[in-house]
Amino acid sequence: MIxxxxxxxxxxxxxxxxxxxxxxxxxxxxxxxxxxxxxxxLLGDALSHAALPxxxxxxxxxxxxxxxxLMIGAxxxxxxxxxxxxxxxxxxxxxFDSALSLILSSFFGLGxxxxxxxxxxxxxxxxxxxxxxxxxxSSMLLSxxxxxxxxxxxxxxxxxxxxxEFKVFTFDPVxxxxxxxxxxxxxxxxxxxxxxxxxxxxxxVGVILMSALVIGxxxxxxxxxxxxxxxxxxxxxxxxxxxxxxxxxxxxxKQIPTGPTIVLVMSVFVVFSxxxxxxxxxxxxxxxxxxxxxxxxxxxxxxxxxxxxAG
Amino acid sequence: MNQTAIHIEQLxxxxxxxxxxxxxxxxxxxxxxxxIIGPNGAGKSTLIKSILGLMTxxxxxxxxxxxxxxxxxxxxxxxxxxxxxxxxxxxWDFPTIVLDVVVMGRYGHLGWFKRPGxxxxxxxxxxxxxxxxxxxxxxxxxxxxxxxxxxxxxARALVQQAEIYLLDEPLAGxxxxxxxxxxxxxxxxxxxxKTVIVVHHDLQTVKEYFDEVVFLxxxxxxxxxxxxxxxxxxxxxxxxxxxxxxxxVDQL
Numbered sequence: 001m002i003x004x005x006x007x008x009x010x011x012x013x014x015x016x017x018x019x020x021x022x023x024x025x026x027x028x029x030x031x032x033x034x035x036x037x038x039x040x041x042l043l044g045d046a047l048s049h050a051a052l053p054x055x056x057x058x059x060x061x062x063x064x065x066x067x068x069x070l071m072i073g074a075x076x077x078x079x080x081x082x083x084x085x086x087x088x089x090x091x092x093x094x095x096f097d098s099a100l101s102l103i104l105s106s107f108f109g110l111g112x113x114x115x116x117x118x119x120x121x122x123x124x125x126x127x128x129x130x131x132x133x134x135x136x137x138s139s140m141l142l143s144x145x146x147x148x149x150x151x152x153x154x155x156x157x158x159x160x161x162x163x164x165e166f167k168v169f170t171f172d173p174v175x176x177x178x179x180x181x182x183x184x185x186x187x188x189x190x191x192x193x194x195x196x197x198x199x200x201x202x203x204x205v206g207v208i209l210m211s212a213l214v215i216g217x218x219x220x221x222x223x224x225x226x227x228x229x230x231x232x233x234x235x236x237x238x239x240x241x242x243x244x245x246x247x248x249x250x251x252x253x254k255q256i257p258t259g260p261t262i263v264l265v266m267s268v269f270v271v272f273s274x275x276x277x278x279x280x281x282x283x284x285x286x287x288x289x290x291x292x293x294x295x296x297x298x299x300x301x302x303x304x305x306x307x308x309x310a311g
Numbered sequence: 312m313n314q315t316a317i318h319i320e321q322l323x324x325x326x327x328x329x330x331x332x333x334x335x336x337x338x339x340x341x342x343x344x345x346x347i348i349g350p351n352g353a354g355k356s357t358l359i360k361s362i363l364g365l366m367t368x369x370x371x372x373x374x375x376x377x378x379x380x381x382x383x384x385x386x387x388x389x390x391x392x393x394x395x396x397x398x399x400x401x402x403w404d405f406p407t408i409v410l411d412v413v414v415m416g417r418y419g420h421l422g423w424f425k426r427p428g429x430x431x432x433x434x435x436x437x438x439x440x441x442x443x444x445x446x447x448x449x450x451x452x453x454x455x456x457x458x459x460x461x462x463x464x465x466a467r468a469l470v471q472q473a474e475i476y477l478l479d480e481p482l483a484g485x486x487x488x489x490x491x492x493x494x495x496x497x498x499x500x501x502x503x504x505k506t507v508i509v510v511h512h513d514l515q516t517v518k519e520y521f522d523e524v525v526f527l528x529x530x531x532x533x534x535x536x537x538x539x540x541x542x543x544x545x546x547x548x549x550x551x552x553x554x555x556x557x558x559x560v561d562q563l
Contacts, residue, residue, distance in 0.1 A: 175415070
């Protein structure tokens, strides 16, 4: 086991993949912080699930796995789905949650049907297309890691440049508008960044679980700090280690897809944070609640006794 | 000396097909505290949002006079208008501290990309002292009571150093101490020549707190100085009268 691990860690391909998923996790954590604070986690879920038919259609168009074409397909169908959800709930056709699950599952269903159809075709190029469902980081190439790094650095720079604007818009969008910051520009920027991160993760984490990687790290990070910069930084760290450790676990086993292992590692971070965080953790909350109750109880008993003596 | 700060003409606003404000015409006096009074759903918040350009009216316009004798649209005097939204409009569990929220009031003056500097920080601290919240400046905002949240929002408006202040129900769910602090500051602002407009829900305190009053129920029922306009008859008319605008439209 140890031997296996050391040989794995010194393997160039593995290092490359782990670096890729780690950086991906970092980005998901940072950008996902805006999504959870804006309460748009569910839209991220819809976006990633709904990307699947776009990937399939992209493949059908050119007949081979050209990364950029598949990703454009994913972005278009994901964005179209989120647009449909928002339109349906705004026009009161159906409620938001119903619209969300309807669109999410029907797009995903369409994606599965198309993928099955493609796999029945006598086209050898389709091999590995089903990796997009559960994610397979080992298919990552140097060019993929380079792509993740370039887009990632651009996104991080954007976060830095628009720090003040994104912050006020996330906290109080109406106030941001009255302060002269166009909400349509900021909304567009944030959505685009979110779409980019999700798309980057589709191949290694998969459409089903990618949204968890976007939401989870910031939920865990929120437990430990009360500052936006702190939440974002810690979410990046949690995301990074989820990616790296998840990739290690998936490579140790045989044929375990990376998506599930990454998300499982992340869930450990989340569960640990929810229970053990110093101020907001459930255990701490439980203890202080009990203490409070004990104190009231004592006070009440004290009063009762006092009354009895008086009577 | 009566000067107009905001001139509203023939303002009609609708949510989808339902008109909420119907041909509202108003002159808001400069340097006065004006209360906007009316029942629930009378369009008070909508009026504030329309003044701020957050809603596009069907018809009508709003003009501002910040300098003497010059009329401008909202866009060109944006920085001279401060807005205090209802405190329920944001998530108070947002990971930030009191001082940060107040500094946000400077963002409008800073514009895109420029970061708040020492001056902005100093101003934010000064205003926190004014609203009696300076000792809370490093607190996480979720730890504040309703009244304290409102005072933080007021401090955020104060650092904008605006000419016109619009407040949406600043006294709703607020403790006595906070109410006193807020109203004293608004009085201070108006004596310094600033214009203060407040959506207000408590009829008991109108006479004590305000100079001018606007009775609104989809349309303007009455507007004028508190001394002459705040009468039993007008209050009753505002709250009783069926101001369903949809019916009025049918009659046209």
